[in-house]
Amino acid sequence: MADIAELKRIASQVRRDIIRQVHAVSSGHPGGSLGCTDFMVALYFAVMNHQQSFNMDGANEDVFFLSNGHISPLWYSVLARSGYFPVKELSTFRKLDSRLQGHPATHEGLPGVRVASGSLGQGISVAIGVALSKKLKGDTQTVFVLTGDGELQEGQIWEAALYAPHNKVDNLVVTVDWNGQQIDGANDDVLSLGDLEAKWIAFGWDVMHMNGNDMEEVVNVLNEAKDKTGNGKPICILMKTEMGMGVDFMTGTHAWHGKAPNDELAEKALGQLEETLGDY
């Protein structure tokens, strides 16, 4: 059983890392990063069977892909806190000569990242390719991928959504960060996603739901999803989150999607997040 209290402590530190990374360079995407923190902490610290030493091919381990690459400060913090690279390297985020590019990349050889992401809509396809390679090799581990909800407006998502059920890619768990927000406002104002559950079911996916900001529920649903792999269907988890979760003035608005807090607001945000593992 996962220690939920410990996961929450990690999540608090990761949220601090997010605020400090984006504040230091006055750029980046804190909103979605804060919203998905509980999900990614649960995945890396309680759900995935992953090796500490990074291997590009991810053979015989669970692997994760971040399709909505703009929430990179979250991923970088989780990767560093998981031991993939030194935590102090978070101070190089978005700076010249850094491995921590604005959007995740393999170009600089950052451990934990297997493909670049940022231009939206591509992650599920790549994850399918890795899932197929695992099947070819008799590797029974799971491929996880996270996508944004606004990202579902990209056509490639639905090409991938058609492909995976048709080909029984059942070692694949897609999670949609369904916070209802995107840069220009609410999904429903920009381009409505309609009945997402009905859409994914119609495409042939096994659809699950979870509150992405309830750590215990996240752990339970992700483990349940993992248990359901190998049953002939890919899995899609519709994950409700609050953008900006953990910082009161950033919560539930798209205003902090791609904006960093100034000195005063960064201090205010950090005042709401306990330093549990030591700042970098």
Place this chain on the structure above:
Amino acid sequence: MRDILTIEAVEKKATRDGFGQGFHEVAQSNSDVVGLCADLVGSLKMQAFIKEFPERFFQVGIAEANMMGIAAGLAIGGKIPYACTFANFATGRVYDQIRQSIAYSHKNVKICASHAGVTLGEDGATHQILEDIGLMKMLPGFTVINPCDAQQTREAAIAIADHDGPCYLRFGRPGWPMFTETGSFKIGKAIQFSEGSDVSIFATGHLMWHAVEASKKLVQEGITVDLYNFHTIKPLDEEAILESIAKTGCVVTAEEHQRNGGLGDSVAQTIIRHNPVPMEYVAVNDSFGESGKPAQLLTKYGLGIDDVYAAAKRALTRK
């Protein structure tokens, strides 16, 4: 080196047939090779591979963006994916997917593209891509190959499996003279077809045959031609270019592609930096193609044997 006047086509065979043969052969010798196709297995001549290795074939349907992403993922998993469709849909349609998930991410994906250029014929300009070499050579780290006949395409399809890195292999639809010698293909190494000191002719793809025929005509007039086949546009064999133009002092490039971004563009960049000499292009000049028979289109768009011959004459007068 063969005497240019003795070079004849042994038969007419489509370069895509050479691809299908080479792809099948390399899959037999390398178990990591896998194939993907976006609903064009017949056109890409992939049937022999699919019949022998059905578990290593992924039919993605008419969804090229997804195909490029899946190919990137298969490469992450250690496979050597050959992602196959028409050149138009393999490049322009999915440029961002290739740029981010394959090129920038250093994935060992082989994009194999048939039906390039105006020799696609009757389907018309929607399908006749003439910009793909330029698009693909601009991507950092991409190798770009445009073989000139079915034999060379077969060898290229085999060679790219051993090349670590993303490749773009461009070939075509129509039956085409086959004249290259087996064992002559090496990525990045231009092949010399004749030696001369009057004019250099550098050609790629289908137009290499026209360069051979034009060279014969020139040689029969007493003009000696330094003729090279540049099957690899990137990395470019700059050594061959500079050695050749140092002898001849003028050059013609020939290709079934836009002048902008093609082989000629790469050659021009090389000679401008090292040894500027008069240069003439045989290429499509800022125009789309149209429906018609391949031979008619090659003539109308200035890509015929006579166009190569005339370009050589112009280059000679500018020395």
